[in-house]
Amino acid sequence: MNTSIASPSPERSLAIAQARRELLHGDAPRARSALRIDPWITRSWQRCIEAGRRPQQRVSFDPVSRSASREVAERNRALVAAARPVIERLSRAIADTRYFAILTDADGIVIDVGALPDGTDAASRCARDIGRIGVDLSECAIGTSAISTALAEQESVWLHRGEHFFDDTSVYSCAGAPLFGPRGQCIGMLDLSGVQTVERPELRHLAALSARSIENTLVLQDPCELRLHLAWPGHPSSEATEGLVCIDAEGNVAGANAAARQMLHQPLAYNQHGQHALHFNDLFALPLHMMFDAARRGDAALEVPLWSGLWVQVRPQRGGSGAAGDLSDARPRLRDVETALIRKAVADARGNVAEAARTLGISRATVYRKLWRGRPAGTPD
Numbered sequence: 001m002n003t004s005i006a007s008p009s010p011e012r013s014l015a016i017a018q019a020r021r022e023l024l025h026g027d028a029p030r031a032r033s034a035l036r037i038d039p040w041i042t043r044s045w046q047r048c049i050e051a052g053r054r055p056q057q058r059v060s061f062d063p064v065s066r067s068a069s070r071e072v073a074e075r076n077r078a079l080v081a082a083a084r085p086v087i088e089r090l091s092r093a094i095a096d097t098r099y100f101a102i103l104t105d106a107d108g109i110v111i112d113v114g115a116l117p118d119g120t121d122a123a124s125r126c127a128r129d130i131g132r133i134g135v136d137l138s139e140c141a142i143g144t145s146a147i148s149t150a151l152a153e154q155e156s157v158w159l160h161r162g163e164h165f166f167d168d169t170s171v172y173s174c175a176g177a178p179l180f181g182p183r184g185q186c187i188g189m190l191d192l193s194g195v196q197t198v199e200r201p202e203l204r205h206l207a208a209l210s211a212r213s214i215e216n217t218l219v220l221q222d223p224c225e226l227r228l229h230l231a232w233p234g235h236p237s238s239e240a241t242e243g244l245v246c247i248d249a250e251g252n253v254a255g256a257n258a259a260a261r262q263m264l265h266q267p268l269a270y271n272q273h274g275q276h277a278l279h280f281n282d283l284f285a286l287p288l289h290m291m292f293d294a295a296r297r298g299d300a301a302l303e304v305p306l307w308s309g310l311w312v313q314v315r316p317q318r319g320g321s322g323a324a325g326d327l328s329d330a331r332p333r334l335r336d337v338e339t340a341l342i343r344k345a346v347a348d349a350r351g352n353v354a355e356a357a358r359t360l361g362i363s364r365a366t367v368y369r370k371l372w373r374g375r376p377a378g379t380p381d
Helices: 010-026 039-050 065-077 077-093 122-130 148-153 203-221 258-264 288-297 323-329 333-349 353-360 364-374
Strands: 099-105 110-112 157-160 172-180 186-195 226-231 245-248 253-256 304-305 311-318
Touching: 010 039, 039 148, 065 077, 065 172, 077 099, 077 110, 077 186, 077 203, 099 148, 122 186, 148 157, 148 172, 148 186, 148 333, 157 203, 157 364, 172 203, 186 203, 203 245, 203 258, 226 258, 245 258, 288 304, 288 311, 288 364, 333 353
Parallel strands: none
Antiparallel strands: 099 110, 099 186, 157 172, 172 186, 226 245, 226 311, 245 253, 304 311
16 A cells, blocks of 8 residues: 655754754744744643643553543443444544544543454553553543643644653554534543554544534434424535524533534533523524424424525424333323313413413413423314
């Protein structure tokens, strides 16, 4: 196999070596120095130096204690389950490159690993050093790496050999992408690493794409009342570009993926007090009940105006799955009584839902939601 195209240029190798001499070993900079090192790498190097680390220090890949490992595994059960199919696909895609996948939590602790390269050589042993559940791969433990920089910078990265801080870790080449949960918080990262192998900077794109797939799975599994699939009108959506927004029973934005945050130019996350930051009506210039009605009818998609003047294509779907659905089915009598009372209030108000909502002391969206839930299956509109 011809790997010369993927190999780093001599200029790049010299730039890395020069950067290490000047920034890590204190050599005087050259008169016409032009260091082509990504700024987030130099920021990580600087943090390591300020922490009293030196590149020559030995690195030991010690796992956390068994009790801490069990606690980390339990805390990240949903993330591991969502990532497992993606890691399996990745392992097939990169099987011939001697790269492998690592999943960590937000602290850089390994919580899952893909298929490791076979062999008893030094490269295989180095792969097994970092490819163990419970190993601490944070910046405090192993210095600059794709894992630590992706978590620190919260963007996808690529590092090759000497761009790692410690000499011991300069055998690795790795791509990393952070993972964000439905509430917008960083929950971990996905890493693709190789040992003493050909540089593959294109893996940065693959890692980022795979991370988005994991995030989307978490959003699709998030319990909610209404799930909105967003796309720009006239542009076909895909897993990488489709926005996902979760709406709760009161119309609050309960979760979203990265594409939705970019499309709506909003954080779509909880505020510093743990409260919902946005409501459906803060984003869309359309009554919420129309979304519930469209989801109940099974409409394919609607073109919906935003307050910015832009339009988006929205495909609404009923939310709720798993435990949430089982809980509602376990209380049919209470639900039926509640629905009957709401239907009576609407009838007394001669069909005026807003007036019925005021009488009951609940929101109009809640009235629509309760009536929708109480509607027998197959009832015509």
